[in-house]
Amino acid sequence: MRLFTAITLGKTLEARVTEELERLRALAPRARWVRVExxxxxxxxxxxxxxxxxxxxRAALAPLGPRHAPFTLSVGGGGSFGSPSRPRVLWADVRGDVAALKALQADTAAALLPLGFKSDHDDYAPHLTLARGKEHGDADLVRCVEALSGRELGEGRVDRLILFESQGANYVPRVEVPLTRAP
Known part of the structure; x- marks a missing residue:
């Protein structure tokens, strides 16, 4: 099984990101766009x-729920990874209670480290991937970065940690840990 831990941002924000992706797709038709589902x-x-x-x-992740309260994140603006003239990845910025998100990520990494899973990033930098360019990037994504400037895509409530299995383009929840600490 190909696994990863993640959070989701709710149906309202998914709907708003869907609208934005439709607008951006016209600017970079060759990019590989994420599936909103x-x-x-x-x-x-x-x-x-x-x-x-x-x-x-499941046993390693379950204790995290009572240690974390639900929190709210917002998404807006954005940027890219890779060459400024031929970006490889288009992303939207994650804002709001980023401190709570980083605490949950650090706690998740610490809980899974004894099982042999190490974080790829020493400093977790949350972002919402929207599209990927071809192997050497996609100049059209530059226009998408400009189009995202100043855009607010909304906010979503994070109330659970999820262990997903990646089955190609589908992500199947295998373990869900509700965040239950009182704020």
């Missing part, structure tokens, strides 16, 4: 994991 913020990528380990992953 799979919209998420990855906390920790685990990679290929034997199905028999689901129980130990």
């Amino acid at each position: 799979g919209l998420h913020l990855t906390l920790l990528f685990l990679g290929e994991v034997d199905r028999a380990r689901l129980g130990e992953l």
Whole structure:
């Protein structure tokens, strides 16, 4: 199983991002755009994991729920990764209670480290991936970055941590941990 931990941002924000993606697709028709049904913020990528380990992953993640309260994030603006003239990735900026998001990510990484899963990033930088360019980037994504400037896409409430299995373009929840600490 190809697994990763993530959060989702709710149906209202998904609907708003869907509208924005339709507008941006016209600016960069060759880019590979994310599917809104799979919209998420990855906390920790685990990679290929034997199905028999689901129980130990569930046990490691379950204690995180009572330690974290639900929180709100917003999405707006954006930027790109890669060459400024031929970006490889288009992303939207994540705002709001980013401190709570970073705390949840750090706690998730710490909980999974004893099981052999190490974070790829020393400093977690949350962003919402919207599109990917071809192998050497996509000059059309530059116009998308400009089009995102100053745009607010809305906000969403984060109330759970999810262990997803990636099945190609589909993401299947395997473990859900509600965030239950009182604010």
